[in-house]
Amino acid sequence: MKIAVLVKEVPDAAVTKRIDPSTGRMDRSGEKNLNPYDTHAIEAAMQIKEGGAVQVDEVVAVTMGPETAVRALHKAVSLGADRSVHLTDPSLSGSDVAATGYALAKVLEAESPDLVLLGQQSDDGECYTIGAVVAEHLGMPSLTQVIAMEVGGDGVKCERQAEYGYDTVQVDFPAVISVGDAINEPRYPSLKAIMGAKKKPLDTKAAGDVGIEADKVGESGSQVSCGDFKAPPQKAGGEIIEDEDTNETVEKIVSWLDERKLI
Amino acid sequence: MPGILTFALHYEGAINKNSQGAVSEAAKLSQQLGTECHAVVVGEGISDEAASSLGKFGATKVFRVEAPEGLAQPVVDAMAHLFEANGYDYALFGGGLLGFEVGAGLAARLHAGVTMEVTQVNVVDGKLEAERPILGDSSISTSKYKSRGIIIGRLNAFEIAESGGGAAEVEDVQVTLSGHAQKAKMLQRGEQRGADVNIEDASILVAGGRGLGKAEGFQLCEELATALGGAVAATRAVVDAGWYPYAAQIGQTGKTVAPKLYLAAGISGAIQHKVGMQNSENIVAINKDANAPIFEFSDLGIIGDLNKILPKLTEAVKAKKGS
Numbered sequence: 001m002k003i004a005v006l007v008k009e010v011p012d013a014a015v016t017k018r019i020d021p022s023t024g025r026m027d028r029s030g031e032k033n034l035n036p037y038d039t040h041a042i043e044a045a046m047q048i049k050e051g052g053a054v055q056v057d058e059v060v061a062v063t064m065g066p067e068t069a070v071r072a073l074h075k076a077v078s079l080g081a082d083r084s085v086h087l088t089d090p091s092l093s094g095s096d097v098a099a100t101g102y103a104l105a106k107v108l109e110a111e112s113p114d115l116v117l118l119g120q121q122s123d124d125g126e127c128y129t130i131g132a133v134v135a136e137h138l139g140m141p142s143l144t145q146v147i148a149m150e151v152g153g154d155g156v157k158c159e160r161q162a163e164y165g166y167d168t169v170q171v172d173f174p175a176v177i178s179v180g181d182a183i184n185e186p187r188y189p190s191l192k193a194i195m196g197a198k199k200k201p202l203d204t205k206a207a208g209d210v211g212i213e214a215d216k217v218g219e220s221g222s223q224v225s226c227g228d229f230k231a232p233p234q235k236a237g238g239e240i241i242e243d244e245d246t247n248e249t250v251e252k253i254v255s256w257l258d259e260r261k262l263i
Numbered sequence: 264m265p266g267i268l269t270f271a272l273h274y275e276g277a278i279n280k281n282s283q284g285a286v287s288e289a290a291k292l293s294q295q296l297g298t299e300c301h302a303v304v305v306g307e308g309i310s311d312e313a314a315s316s317l318g319k320f321g322a323t324k325v326f327r328v329e330a331p332e333g334l335a336q337p338v339v340d341a342m343a344h345l346f347e348a349n350g351y352d353y354a355l356f357g358g359g360l361l362g363f364e365v366g367a368g369l370a371a372r373l374h375a376g377v378t379m380e381v382t383q384v385n386v387v388d389g390k391l392e393a394e395r396p397i398l399g400d401s402s403i404s405t406s407k408y409k410s411r412g413i414i415i416g417r418l419n420a421f422e423i424a425e426s427g428g429g430a431a432e433v434e435d436v437q438v439t440l441s442g443h444a445q446k447a448k449m450l451q452r453g454e455q456r457g458a459d460v461n462i463e464d465a466s467i468l469v470a471g472g473r474g475l476g477k478a479e480g481f482q483l484c485e486e487l488a489t490a491l492g493g494a495v496a497a498t499r500a501v502v503d504a505g506w507y508p509y510a511a512q513i514g515q516t517g518k519t520v521a522p523k524l525y526l527a528a529g530i531s532g533a534i535q536h537k538v539g540m541q542n543s544e545n546i547v548a549i550n551k552d553a554n555a556p557i558f559e560f561s562d563l564g565i566i567g568d569l570n571k572i573l574p575k576l577t578e579a580v581k582a583k584k585g586s
Contacts, residue, residue: 096377133370157450238560238563250575254576263580
C-alpha cells in the first residue's frame with residue numbers, strides 16, 4: 001500500500017506570530033518549522049510501515065506552499081518518508097481552507113494513495129478541518145482526532161474521543177485520517193537521515209500539473225474573506241513569580257491564596 | 264423563508280449541550296435576519312421527543328434522518344440534501360468533534376466559505392459575519408462570505424437560550440448516502456474509560472498536564488488537592504495518553520469548569536484547554552516554560568519546576584491549615 005502524509009510549514013512556536021496589516025494574511029516570514037502535529041502523522045505512517053501488518057511500498061510527504069515550504073518536506077523525509085511532492089504556484093496564494101483542501105486533493109488524486117494521514121490541527125491556524133475537505137473532494141471516508149489505529153488489509157480501525165466518551169470506528173481504504181498528538185511519540189531524525197534528506201526525490205508541481213482549476217483557488221477562488229483585525233479584550237496581566245528559592249516561592253503562593261481566602 | 268440550518272448531535276437520546284447552544288444562536292440570528300432556523304438530527308431511531316425538543320431553543324423545524332450516528336459524512340449528505348431542497352444561506356455548528364468535520368465537509372461539497380473556532384456572530388447589512396480569535400487568541404479576525412457561509416463555533420461560544428418556543432415540527436427525510444459515507448462503520452460508541460470522577464462540583468481544582476512528565480506525576484496533584492480540599496482534573500493530552508481518567512478531562516471535548524481556584528500544573532494552556540476553564544475565579548499556573556500561553560490568562564504564574572514546588576506547596580498548605 002501507499003501512504004501519503006500531508007505536512008505544513010508553520011511559524012516556530014517560540015516566534016511571535018503576526019498578521020500583515022496590508023494583506024490581512026498571516027506574515028509567514030521568519031523562523032519556520034514542520035507543524036508539530038504533522039510529525040505525529042509521519043510517525044504513524046512509519047509505525048504502519050515498520051509494524052508488518054501490511055506491506056507499505058511507499059510513504060510520500062505532500063505539502064502546498066511557497067518555495068521555503070521544501071524545508072517541511074526535508075524534515076518529513078528525514079523522519080522517514082521515502083519521497084516528497086511540493087505543490088507551489090503563485091495562483092494558490094490566499095487560498096482559504098476549502099480552496100487549500102481542494103488543491104491538496106488534486107495532488108493526492110495524482111498520487112492515488114491508499115491512506116492519507118495528517119495532523120489534526122496546525123500550529124498556525126486551521127483546526128480539525130483540512131482532512132474533511134480533502135476527503136470530500138477525493139470521495140474517501142475520513143476521521144479526525146484519531147488517537148489509536150490498527151491497520152488491516154482493507155481498512156483501519158480507529159479510536160477517538162468524542163464529547164460523550166470514546167468511539168471505535170472501522171474505516172475502509174482508501175481513507176483520510178487525521179491524528180491527534182496522543183497517538184505516538186515522534187522519533188528524532190538521525191544525523192544521517194538529516195544529511196540524506198535532500199537526496200531523496202522531490203517533485204515540484206505547479207497548479208496546472210495536477211489539473212487545479214484556477215477559479216477554485218487563491219483569493220478569488222476562496223469563498224470566505226478575513227479581515228477587520230482587532231485586539232481581543234485584554235485580561236489584566238497576572239502576577240509572575242520566577243522560582244529561584246522554592247521555600248520563598250511557596251511562601252508567596254500561600255499568602256496569595258490566603259489573601260483570597262482560598263486556603 | 265429558511266435561513267440557517269444547524270446540526271444537533273445526540274447521544275443516548277440526549278441532545279449535546281453545544282448543539283443546544285448552536286440552535287439557540289442560530290435562532291437568535293435568524294430572527295435578526297428575518298428568516299427561520301431549522302435543525303437536523305441524524306441517527307438510528309431518534310425519538311420524537313428528542314428531535315422536537317430543539318423547538319425550545321428556537322428551531323422552527325427539525326429534520327430527522329435515519330442513518331448511521333456519530334459519524335460526520337452521513338450528516339454532510341443530509342445537510343447537503345437539505346441545502347439543495349430548501350436553499351439555506353448558512354449552516355451553524357457548536358464546537359465539537361463532529362461540528363468541525365461536518366462543517367468542513369459541507370463547505371467542500373457546497374463550495375461555501377467556512378470559519379472555525381468562532382466566538383461571535385454578527386448580523387451586518389443583512390448578512391452574517393463571524394469573529395474568530397487567531398494566533399493564540401492575540402487577535403480577532405472577521406470572516407465575510409461571498410455566498411453561503413458555514414460557521415463552526417468554539418466550545419461554549421454559543422449560549423443556550425430557551426426562546427419560549429414549544430415542540431418543533433419534526434419531518435422525516437430520506438437521504439441517499441454517498442459512497443464514501445458508507446465506508447466508515449461505528450464499532451463502539453461512547454465507551455467510558457477509567458474511573459468516574461466528579462470535577463464539576465469542586466470549588467478547588469488542581470489540574471495536571473503533560474508537564475507532569477509521567478502518569479505517576481499525578482500523585483503530586485492528588486496530594487496538593489487533598490491538602491486544599493479540592494479535586495484533580497487533567498488535560499486531554501494526558502487523558503488520551505492514559506495517565507488519568509477521562510471523566511477528569513477539562514476542555515474542548517471534556518468538561519467545562521469554573522471553580523474558585525484552578526491550579527494548573529505543567530499545563531501549557533492551549534486553546535482547547537483554555538475554553539474549558541477560563542471562567543475560573545482564580546487561576547494559578549506552574550510551568551517551567553516562561554513562554555507557555557497559560558501565563559497570559561493566569562492570575563498568578565510561577566515559572567519553575569513543579570516537581571520541586573508542588574511537594575513543598577502541599578506541606579505549606581497543610582501547615583497553614585493546621586495553624
